Amino acid sequence: MGVRRVIAHLDADAFYATCHELLDPSLRGRPVIVGGTGPRSIVTTASYPARRFGVGSAMPMSRALRLCPGAIVIRPDRDLYTRTSRQVWDMVGAALVDAGAVCEGEDGPIAHLEQAGIDEAYAELVLIEKPLAFLRGLIADVRVQTGIQLSAGISPSRLISKISSDLEKPAAFVVLSREQALERLAGRPLSIVPGIGPKAAHTLTELGFQTLADLARADPVMLLQAFGESRGGWLAQVADLSVDVPLQPVRQRKSISSEHTFEEDVDPDPGTDTGAPMPLREQVEKMAAEVAGGARKRSFRGRNVAIKIRTGEWRTYTRATTLPDYTDDPARITLEAVKLWEQHRPAEPIRLLGVRLGAFEHVERRERTGTDSPDAATSPQLQFVLDGGVARTRPSGRRTRR
Numbered sequence: 315m316g317v318r319r320v321i322a323h324l325d326a327d328a329f330y331a332t333c334h335e336l337l338d339p340s341l342r343g344r345p346v347i348v349g350g351t352g353p354r355s356i357v358t359t360a361s362y363p364a365r366r367f368g369v370g371s372a373m374p375m376s377r378a379l380r381l382c383p384g385a386i387v388i389r390p391d392r393d394l395y396t397r398t399s400r401q402v403w404d405m406v407g408a409a410l411v412d413a414g415a416v417c418e419g420e421d422g423p424i425a426h427l428e429q430a431g432i433d434e435a436y437a438e439l440v441l442i443e444k445p446l447a448f449l450r451g452l453i454a455d456v457r458v459q460t461g462i463q464l465s466a467g468i469s470p471s472r473l474i475s476k477i478s479s480d481l482e483k484p485a486a487f488v489v490l491s492r493e494q495a496l497e498r499l500a501g502r503p504l505s506i507v508p509g510i511g512p513k514a515a516h517t518l519t520e521l522g523f524q525t526l527a528d529l530a531r532a533d534p535v536m537l538l539q540a541f542g543e544s545r546g547g548w549l550a551q552v553a554d555l556s557v558d559v560p561l562q563p564v565r566q567r568k569s570i571s572s573e574h575t576f577e578e579d580v581d582p583d584p585g586t587d588t589g590a591p592m593p594l595r596e597q598v599e600k601m602a603a604e605v606a607g608g609a610r611k612r613s614f615r616g617r618n619v620a621i622k623i624r625t626g627e628w629r630t631y632t633r634a635t636t637l638p639d640y641t642d643d644p645a646r647i648t649l650e651a652v653k654l655w656e657q658h659r660p661a662e663p664i665r666l667l668g669v670r671l672g673a674f675e676h677v678e679r680r681e682r683t684g685t686d687s688p689d690a691a692t693s694p695q696l697q698f699v700l701d702g703g704v705a706r707t708r709p710s711g712r713r714t715r716r
């Protein structure tokens with residue numbers, strides 16, 4: 315480990331069950347099991363009161379209900395989890411940016427955060443002066459604002475942090491150096507190591523290695539012979555907890571837009587009988603529907619609807635409306651986009667038209683400063699504008715992915 319790192323692994327406690335408790339506070343403190351109710355259903359997760367009865371994730375529901383007959387069983391609700399998850403990680407990401415825990419993204423600095431699952435993420439805090447105080451404050455803020463309790467493991471590597479956050483759940487805050495971790499984890503079974511599954515653990519046990527301390531005594535050459543070069547080498551690094559994989563931060567999506575560049579500049583008022591620019595209005599409607607569809611597909615709801623207009627003279631401007639609440643309703647987004655179009659359509663010919671939905675739920679929206687580059691649009695396409703930069707486009711494809 316050449317580079318100094320301060321990696322926090324943040325993991326929500328009983329995430330799914332907590333999401334349901336937030337919707338229905340009467341569930342709080344009661345044994346809640348999330349999962350299907352069919353004969354073959356398994357437990358997705360259980361609240362801590364249910365866990366005290368021995369109920370655990372991936373257990374057959376029938377067995378869980380025998381262990382805890384009084385449990386309240388709730389069907390999984392993907393949308394709820396996605397919304398809550400986004401709320402939590404957007405908040406963590408924004409706090410990291412504010413505190414200077416950033417790294418260079420393609421379009422500028424981004425939060426040094428890698429989401430590892432719906433309810434867990436790694437953050438690099440090395441640039442923060444007092445990382446532990448920062449993290450305690452952040453975890454408290456997240457709890458107050460979202461109702462989600464994060465457990466944290468903090469160490470020089472993601473492996474140690476990942477193991478640590480699980481040591482004292484719920485509301486864990488475990489800080490370990492590599493040396494401290496070697497000492498504290500020495501007697502633990504190898505199954506606590508992410509990446510050592512039941513099968514590998516079994517093989518290791520047969521070779522005489524049950525704990526991390528056992529593995530630390532292993533001859534690295536023997537590990538290479540038994541497990542092959544890459545796996546054996548990895549196990550040798552696990553043994554002294556020196557496995558170190560850098561974070562891969564992902565940019566936060568700030569808006570979804572659809573743009574159309576016309577092959578020839580279009581006169582917005584072609585002098586028809588009514589004077590109504592129907593083709594362009596229809597274009598706006600079509601793009602609004604695309605944007606709404608894209609938002610829905612990803613469980614985004616926004617409250618800022620905007621249109622973008624570029625004239626034949628390359629004058630580019632956007633006009634936006636902020637709604638009183640968040641929406642992904644195609645009819646509503648279309649209505650607002652068309653209204654903006656009617657109010658702001660220019661008299662001069664138009665080269666490009668766009669519709670955008672932004673200010674997503676719980677995402678702090680920062681004003682974009684970049685202007686769109688002349689070649690930024692091929693037609694028509696859906697774009698994702700990412701934190702701190704202009705839209706990326708792929709000439710060949712309809713969509714850019716994050």
Ligand SMILES: [Mg+2]
Pocket residue numbers: 325326327328329433434
């Ligand atoms: Mg969790």
